[in-house]
Amino acid sequence: MAVSLMDTDLEGQEEIDVDANLCCPHPLSAVLSCVCCPVWCCSTQMFDQNERAAVLVWGKYVGSINQPGIHIVNPCGVSTRKITTARKTLDIREVNVTDKEGNPVYISGNVAYKIVSAKKATVDTAQPEKYASEMAPMALRTVAARCHYNDLRGESTSQMLAEELQKLVTSAGVQVLRFQLTDLKYDKQIASAMLARQQAVAQVDAKRTLVHGAAETASSTVMRLKQLGHSFNGENEQRLIHDLLLKNLDPDYKSQAVVYAQQR
Incomplete structure (x- = not known):
């Protein structure tokens, strides 16, 4: 649908050449065609639906034929150059x-x-x-x-x-x-290098996301334990955060700590 709309807009901007005077395009052509009247017998030209033509009189451009059909063109000193407007x-x-x-x-x-x-x-x-x-x-x-x-x-x-x-x-x-x-x-030559670069960037982003998630999890866990009435001294709190971070980053990690908190 977008392409059709774009085509329609562009076609609406179509440029049309100035229509040419086909019977009397130049005084000399008019005089010669009047003197030699039989030349008008071969003056008709037909243009199809998708055809246009530039009209030259004695080598000079004077206008164009923009409409299809049969046109009477002065044969004296007049020439036409056709184009097709088909896509x-x-x-x-x-x-x-x-x-x-x-x-x-x-x-x-x-x-x-x-x-x-x-x-x-x-x-x-x-x-x-x-x-x-x-x-x-x-x-x-x-x-x-x-x-x-x-x-x-x-x-x-x-x-x-x-x-x-x-x-x-x-x-x-x-x-x-x-x-x-x-x-x-x-x-x-650089496709493989660009692929390796993209993979490296993706790995860095994945690790950064994992670290941020582990930090958020450890922080929220400690805060929740404190809200439930558990208290920690500085060393135990650091060890708890340390083990929680490692546990989130490495599922195979096993904590060596025994007790981290004391109830009030």
Whole structure:
């Protein structure tokens, strides 16, 4: 559902080129077409549902054809460059990037996009599909450099990637609909080292939790015994806490003390 909403929002921002004057785009074209009237017999052009075209008159861009159907185009000095606005996908495989901590990471992704501007795609850019495929890895590297490895798996990453790529390909008439990661992994040379590091951190955290729990248990036990009327001298209280800590940290530990408390 989130992807559909994002696609809808992006499509709502679609850019439309200026409509071209097809019958009289230039005075010279108008004069020549009037002198040679038979040329109008080959002036009709048909455009499908997902097609648009940039219109050039004597080599200069004058507007675009944005609606499907049959159009009458002045044949004198006028040429059209078609594009398709149908959705396309682009696979990006194992791009070597560096995350925020400087760790080398391999990322793969998939981009859904479409071309929306005939002028930008055919006049301002030579090959918009190739341009998008070259800009996508740059967007991956930029976003990866801002995030930690684990953060790259978050839901916000796709939105960040789509926005970053959109900044790069807007000039080519490309609209990014979706940019999702399909694979994320450490470089093989450091994968084992990172795994060992993660395991060591997990062990330290587990031991810290165990020590904190043992300390809380020993403290609450002594306080409860005092509330029940037991009294301790300094040495016995320390020995009791010592044995309780060791008992919680090592289940096989056996206390050597005989008596710790005296009733009032």
